[in-house]
Amino acid sequence: MEIHKLPGRFGAANGLRAFSTTASTRSQDGSKDDAASRAIADGFKSLNKIPPSSLQSGKKASDHHAKGTVKHNSASPAADHDGKPQPSKSRKTSPKSRQVAVKRMRRTLAQDQKKKTSPRRKQEKDESQDATSRIQSSLQSIVTGLKAPVTERVTTKADRESPRKMSRVQSSIGARESGGMTSRNLKIKPLDVETATVPQLSFGLERVLFNPGVYHLRDPRSRVFNFDPYLGSIMPVTEFDFDALKEYITSSKDDTLRNIARKENKKYIGSSSSMTSALSHFHYLLSSWRGIDTSTVSQGFPDKMRTFTRLLRSPAAMFLRYQDGVYAIDADKEFDSANVLMNLGKSMEKLLTLPKEDFERYRRSSSNKISAEEEQAIPEAYHYSTMGDFLMRSQLDAYDPRLPGTGMFDLKTRAVVSIRMDARNFEGGLGYEIKGRFGAFESYEREFYDMIRAAFLKYSLQVRVGRMDGIFVAFHNIERIFGFQYVSLPEMDLALHGQSDTALGDAEFRLSLGLWNKILDKVTEKFPQRSVRLHFETRDADTPFMYIFAEPVTEDEIHAIQTKNKAEIDAYQRRILNLSHEDEEHSPSFDTDNLAVSAEPDSQDDMGRSELPDKDASPKASEESAAEEDSSSPAPNQPAPTDLESSDKQEPPPENRELLTMTLVVKNMVNGSYVDRPQNFKASDNWKVEYEISEVEGDQAHSLYASCQKRREKALAGRGEDETEVANNVYLRRLRDIARHGRSFRKQEAKLDKEKGIVVLDGTV
Numbered sequence: 001m002e003i004h005k006l007p008g009r010f011g012a013a014n015g016l017r018a019f020s021t022t023a024s025t026r027s028q029d030g031s032k033d034d035a036a037s038r039a040i041a042d043g044f045k046s047l048n049k050i051p052p053s054s055l056q057s058g059k060k061a062s063d064h065h066a067k068g069t070v071k072h073n074s075a076s077p078a079a080d081h082d083g084k085p086q087p088s089k090s091r092k093t094s095p096k097s098r099q100v101a102v103k104r105m106r107r108t109l110a111q112d113q114k115k116k117t118s119p120r121r122k123q124e125k126d127e128s129q130d131a132t133s134r135i136q137s138s139l140q141s142i143v144t145g146l147k148a149p150v151t152e153r154v155t156t157k158a159d160r161e162s163p164r165k166m167s168r169v170q171s172s173i174g175a176r177e178s179g180g181m182t183s184r185n186l187k188i189k190p191l192d193v194e195t196a197t198v199p200q201l202s203f204g205l206e207r208v209l210f211n212p213g214v215y216h217l218r219d220p221r222s223r224v225f226n227f228d229p230y231l232g233s234i235m236p237v238t239e240f241d242f243d244a245l246k247e248y249i250t251s252s253k254d255d256t257l258r259n260i261a262r263k264e265n266k267k268y269i270g271s272s273s274s275m276t277s278a279l280s281h282f283h284y285l286l287s288s289w290r291g292i293d294t295s296t297v298s299q300g301f302p303d304k305m306r307t308f309t310r311l312l313r314s315p316a317a318m319f320l321r322y323q324d325g326v327y328a329i330d331a332d333k334e335f336d337s338a339n340v341l342m343n344l345g346k347s348m349e350k351l352l353t354l355p356k357e358d359f360e361r362y363r364r365s366s367s368n369k370i371s372a373e374e375e376q377a378i379p380e381a382y383h384y385s386t387m388g389d390f391l392m393r394s395q396l397d398a399y400d401p402r403l404p405g406t407g408m409f410d411l412k413t414r415a416v417v418s419i420r421m422d423a424r425n426f427e428g429g430l431g432y433e434i435k436g437r438f439g440a441f442e443s444y445e446r447e448f449y450d451m452i453r454a455a456f457l458k459y460s461l462q463v464r465v466g467r468m469d470g471i472f473v474a475f476h477n478i479e480r481i482f483g484f485q486y487v488s489l490p491e492m493d494l495a496l497h498g499q500s501d502t503a504l505g506d507a508e509f510r511l512s513l514g515l516w517n518k519i520l521d522k523v524t525e526k527f528p529q530r531s532v533r534l535h536f537e538t539r540d541a542d543t544p545f546m547y548i549f550a551e552p553v554t555e556d557e558i559h560a561i562q563t564k565n566k567a568e569i570d571a572y573q574r575r576i577l578n579l580s581h582e583d584e585e586h587s588p589s590f591d592t593d594n595l596a597v598s599a600e601p602d603s604q605d606d607m608g609r610s611e612l613p614d615k616d617a618s619p620k621a622s623e624e625s626a627a628e629e630d631s632s633s634p635a636p637n638q639p640a641p642t643d644l645e646s647s648d649k650q651e652p653p654p655e656n657r658e659l660l661t662m663t664l665v666v667k668n669m670v671n672g673s674y675v676d677r678p679q680n681f682k683a684s685d686n687w688k689v690e691y692e693i694s695e696v697e698g699d700q701a702h703s704l705y706a707s708c709q710k711r712r713e714k715a716l717a718g719r720g721e722d723e724t725e726v727a728n729n730v731y732l733r734r735l736r737d738i739a740r741h742g743r744s745f746r747k748q749e750a751k752l753d754k755e756k757g758i759v760v761l762d763g764t765v
Helices: 024-046 053-075 095-115 121-147 163-171 205-210 255-264 272-286 340-353 356-360 372-376 444-454 456-465 489-497 503-526 555-562 566-576 641-645 699-716 730-756
Strands: 173-182 214-216 268-271 316-323 326-331 382-387 390-395 408-415 470-476 481-488 532-539 545-552 660-670 673-675 687-696
Touching: 163 173, 163 699, 173 503, 205 470, 205 481, 255 268, 255 326, 255 382, 255 390, 268 272, 272 316, 272 326, 272 390, 272 456, 272 503, 272 532, 272 545, 272 660, 316 503, 316 555, 340 408, 340 470, 340 566, 382 503, 390 456, 390 503, 408 456, 444 456, 444 470, 444 481, 456 470, 456 489, 456 503, 470 489, 481 489, 489 503, 503 532, 503 545, 503 660, 503 687, 532 699, 545 699, 660 699, 687 699
Parallel strands: 268 326, 268 390, 408 470
Antiparallel strands: 173 687, 214 481, 316 326, 316 532, 382 390, 470 481, 532 545, 545 660, 660 673, 660 687
């Protein structure tokens, strides 16, 4: 493969290049495979068993390689330190004489084999003991290999940039900037801003916070409720009064946030919801596409994919909106779409943090219904933090003083897989139940595995922005809640970073903000006092790199993009809320500036607070299931995405608009040594990142931007309700089959409840 180095001071010596012909990684992996094969083969041999043919063929190949090496060394002159052959000091041998020597050696080995006699009893005992030790050693080697952390890069074909594309990028590189930063020198500073009282959990749910693993609402074996059975039935969205709820305030419309930024002399402001999509791509870059750690999933679970979901890997887009010397980060809502989970998350947050009597006041038919004025009088609670030029805001969901640190935690409501797969048409997935801890379907294990792939990265970033301890998850199927789980930040870090020590995730978070700060400085220097549309996308190559696109936009253009799907969203809201056009005039305003980013990569069916973009659920995200293969794979007879992008045909530059296109390449150094990615990182370790930011010029910059936008649109484009492939999707049909059986199961359970009554932990209802 041809080598393409990015220009600048990072040459071959430091290894900052997009492609390489070196096979050091492969050779190391190969040696590990050979060692494992030999260990297993020794175990079979000690038991007088014949190893599998695959191991025998591997041994023969290894022997053949060794023989070839010996033959090469004997036939070739030795090399000096400069790599130049030395003159031969022995008489040259002909090919015929070498063949004779090989035959003679084979005859000698055969004769030695014939001379061997049957071993005596003592020898048999010794060999038996030796065999036992070899078996133990072999098994120990295998177990050690299984326990060892997986360090290889985990990506799909759609994430990789082709050599041809990299060659074109290389030829278009212009100005560049290089530098370095260390994790020790970057600090998060909490701001002491007076805020409202944060609510605590209701219904005795605080028990979940101090119980590792899943806490069943109802024990499936004894049928005893651990909590109030009232939690078992979720108030339908058609009965909940959404008029009373406050609207979410985006960063650009938050005057309090802007005033704090001026006071603290900060340049960029953002919320946890608007920042996490870009921060996710910095994780891919700094970790060199580290795969997820599934060690917390049982060995019997069938899905083995270690990639993040296609939606999570798709390009991140946002607006940098300028006003009065401050740039506000707002999520890009070009591909917004609505679904029932957007509404359900807001109502379930109230359910989990209010007493039953207060929650019932939000029911439309309540005689003591809460008014909008009363709701507006309840202040929101926020945490504010700074680092560099950033001021970050995080809305606080819940609090318990017994938790470590600040005692704050996030609320997440997680719909079952049948709902997530097609959230817009959720009716077909109703009835799906969670019946046990383990299994491919109808299990907490399925939901937890899907959370790791689709949501944990976003969750962990939100927790860090808000200086929280973890997340409280409620598993539901829209109609009923099945159970709860508290997932601490160390548990999420184990799945994301391969270690429960949060030092690695904390350092990566600070370095991500530091690099992002550098990039935004270059953007605002290029387009001072102007609003800008930004795209971030990490691509895979021999050295992973990131594309950054910055396009100046006007407020009118921003409004047009943000309200692009408003009519479709309003129509969907009327349908699921059973609103007439007259009712819609009095229904909650779904202004797209304040609407959930249901199509964003950081959006899942985890709504659980009024800071809606953190909680919204996406029909596109629901297509990402661990049970299906990566959906970015091309259809039969269609070229792969990489092939399309690497074709010689270039996208014409649209309208010759202003555009800043950059690439970011990093090199990790831990305690003075270069590494692909940090591992087993401790707080005392020093992580230095060397970076190079290069500008791409000419038509190539516009072509790359168009390709990035197409990839994002493809990843986020939802399927319409009238498209027939929904019914033809085999996986979806299977889930709907399970949901149908679940509805029958629920009828039987209701019958048993009627006959035997309902038992709760503290008495009978």
